[in-house]
Amino acid sequence: MKLVVDLDKCYKSGECYYNHPELFSMGEDGFPQVRVEALNDAELRRHADEAIEVCPAAAIRLD
Ligand code: SF4
Known part of the structure; x- marks a missing residue:
């Protein structure tokens, strides 16, 4: 499992x-x-699951 941030969504x-x-x-x-x-x-x-849940842009995911 790898954490990924979609920078196109992140603000x-x-x-x-x-x-x-x-x-x-x-x-x-x-x-x-x-x-x-x-x-x-x-x-x-x-912690990663928490970060995914809290991100207001839904920009974090697990691959
Ligand atoms: S919480 Fe989401 S929108 Fe905010 S900086 Fe992190 S990835 Fe970007």
Whole structure:
């Protein structure tokens, strides 16, 4: 499982990197960058599910 941010949908609201800095960081352009390669850890997976649920643009998904 891999976290993916659709930058065409994202409007830089920041919830993902403010609430889950273990998963995302803010890039210089204000868009989020995914910090983890694979979600093998159950706790990280739970955080990822939360981030997906909270994103106002529905821009985050798991592939
Ligand atoms: S929460 Fe969604 S809209 Fe906001 S910065 Fe993250 S990916 Fe973009």
